[in-house]
Amino acid sequence: MEWIDEAAGIAWRAEYQSFDQRKDDVYYTVIASRGGVRTGWVVRIGIEWAGDDWRTAEFGPRLERLVREAASAVGWTDPPPGGGTARNAFPSL
Numbered sequence: 218m219e220w221i222d223e224a225a226g227i228a229w230r231a232e233y234q235s236f237d238q239r240k241d242d243v244y245y246t247v248i249a250s251r252g253g254v255r256t257g258w259v260v261r262i263g264i265e266w267a268g269d270d271w272r273t274a275e276f277g278p279r280l281e282r283l284v285r286e287a288a289s290a291v292g293w294t295d296p297p298p299g300g301g302t303a304r305n306a307f308p309s310l
Contacts, residue, residue, distance in 0.1 A: 218281055222289075227251045231284045234259065241265040243280070247288045260287040 219230045227249050234244040241264050248257040262283045267276050 218284065220285060225251070229285070229288055231260075231288060241267075245284050245287075247284075247291070249288070258291060260284065260291070262287060 219228070221228050228251070230248045230250075231245045232248075234246050236243050242261050243264055245260050245262065246257060247260055248255055262280065264271075264280065266279070267273070270276075
């Protein structure tokens with residue numbers, strides 16, 4: 218999924234990485250780009266609210282909203298010196 222925060226000048230991209238069935242968590246890699254600089258991290262989203270059926274009309278939009286909220290909660294942080302995307306963030310959602 219991709220979106221743009223025009224006010225902050227940040228382009229966001231989130232890509233699914235994995236699902237932890239035991240904990241009912243999904244993990245997304247988030248990449249934020251601003252002014253030609255990119256930074257990224259991993260967010261964890263709890264999906265216990267979905268129960269056993271992910272085919273409901275609510276699932277996709279709610280998951281996307283939670284991913285966007287998690288990415289925004291971390292916000293923009295300049296990459297470490299020398300570049301790279303070395304950080305993980307697990308906001309509580």
